[in-house]
Each structure stands twice: as structure tokens, then as C-alpha cells.
Amino acid sequence: MSPARKPSIIVEGVRKTFLLRRSHSFKEAAIGWIRGKDVWSKKFQAIDDVSFVIDEGESVAILGYNGSGKSTMLKMISGVLEPDAGRVLVRGRLAGLIEVGAGFHPDLSGRENVYLNAAILGMKKHEIDARFDDIVEFSGIEPFIDQEVKHYSSGMFMRLAFSVAIHAELDILLVDEILSVGDAPFRAKCQEKIHSLAEAGKTMVIVSHDLEMVRDLCERGIVIREGRQIFDGPIEEALKKLAG
Numbered sequence: 001m002s003p004a005r006k007p008s009i010i011v012e013g014v015r016k017t018f019l020l021r022r023s024h025s026f027k028e029a030a031i032g033w034i035r036g037k038d039v040w041s042k043k044f045q046a047i048d049d050v051s052f053v054i055d056e057g058e059s060v061a062i063l064g065y066n067g068s069g070k071s072t073m074l075k076m077i078s079g080v081l082e083p084d085a086g087r088v089l090v091r092g093r094l095a096g097l098i099e100v101g102a103g104f105h106p107d108l109s110g111r112e113n114v115y116l117n118a119a120i121l122g123m124k125k126h127e128i129d130a131r132f133d134d135i136v137e138f139s140g141i142e143p144f145i146d147q148e149v150k151h152y153s154s155g156m157f158m159r160l161a162f163s164v165a166i167h168a169e170l171d172i173l174l175v176d177e178i179l180s181v182g183d184a185p186f187r188a189k190c191q192e193k194i195h196s197l198a199e200a201g202k203t204m205v206i207v208s209h210d211l212e213m214v215r216d217l218c219e220r221g222i223v224i225r226e227g228r229q230i231f232d233g234p235i236e237e238a239l240k241k242l243a244g
């Protein structure tokens, strides 16, 4: 981390609670109700007091086992979810690849969805026109571009969504596991592209269980266990902490 770098993402004392549904027998529910308890749901702390700062141009992995809270954290950075406590500040234009096909309209064609998604990412019509061919070429799904996307496979969705995001004018790219649905050649191509975006000074936050990819793409790792941040530092140490 160089002192000259400015922060891109500030996460301060963030907490997120979800309500978990519980099922009971009628008798248990009646007893709970008489005792004044909320019998149908209980609170679950998915993120518990997490704080970190990611500087401009850093590539950071958020690591943790299933259900540890990684996607919840990424969704709070992208603004899809609001924290219950603490705050998340983001500086710059952000593109999030968080759920495969999110932001795609199933009844529109691939072409129409490129325009829709690029517009959501802040691109103007003439900018999209100028980059349209590159977007489609990178995605490798040219023969299907005029087909409705409800007929796309999850890999095809991901190809198009990734391609739109990396051709947008972005400062921060959030990637959540979606690369895992791509085939090996496309994943290699994405990895190369992410490297070139990192070299161009973009900020990356990556959630993935592909530890080889994470080791290759990220210099720093934040490890989350059961909603709590247990490590923040160099990627090799983070991977050891994850395993240990």
C-alpha cells in the first residue's frame, strides 16, 4: 500500500442482521407467544463489526467458507444491501458482477440487454454504440446476440455480463464467484482482463473459492469467519489463515 494512494472503499464497523424463519409445532408456538417471544423468526448476525479500507488500485480477495458472509459484504459495498450499523463509503464508478444474470431482462435479447446494462453502468448511447462490437466479441456469444436471454445458459449470461462490465468506464470492479460458471478458456481470458484492469489502476474486490485464481489476481486478502473479520493482510498469509 503506497501512502500516495487514496481510499476507494471504506468499510467502518459494519453489521448486518438477517431474520431466519423458524418452524414450530402449534404447541411450541403458543407457549412462545404466551411468553412474549418472537416465535416465527430469530436474528442471525451475518456480518459482525467489519472494518477495512481498500485503496485505489488495490486487488483484494474476500475469503471465507460457505455462509461466512462474503457475498453479504460485497452486496453492501455495491449498495444492493444496506448495513444495519456502521457505514460503507465508495469513491468512483463501481461495476458489480455479483449474481449471474442480475440486471438482465429475460424477455429482451442479448443486444437489448447490453444496452440496458451498459446504461445502468452509466454509459451513454453513443459510448455503447462505439463499444458494442468489442463487448460482443469478448463475450464470444455473437451468434446468439439477438436471441432472448431467457434461453441463455448461465455461462452465456456470465460472459455477456462480464463483457459489459469490463467495457464500462469503471474505477472499481466487484466480482463474486461468477467466473466459476465460465468454462476454462473464458476464465483464463477474464483473468487476463482483470490483470490488465489492475495494471490500469482499477480497484478490484474478488470473492472466490478458486484459491489459485485468487492468489494470481489479489495482493491482499480479508478473511471472514462466521461474519467476523479474522485477518486482513498479504494474500499468502490470508490463504494460510483460511486453511488454519
Ligand SMILES: Nc1ncnc2c1ncn2[C@@H]1O[C@H](COP(=O)(O)OP(=O)(O)OP(=O)(O)O)[C@@H](O)[C@H]1O
Pocket (backbone or CB within 6 Å): 018, 019, 020, 046, 064, 065, 066, 067, 068, 069, 070, 071, 072, 073
Ligand atoms: N437475504 C437473506 N436473508 C436471510 N439470510 C441471509 C440472506 N442473505 C444471506 N443470508 C445468510 O447470511 C449468511 C452469509 O451468507 P453469504 O451469502 O454472505 O455467505 P458467503 O460467505 O458468500 O457464502 P458462499 O461461500 O456459500 O457463497 C448465510 O448464513 C446466509 O444464509
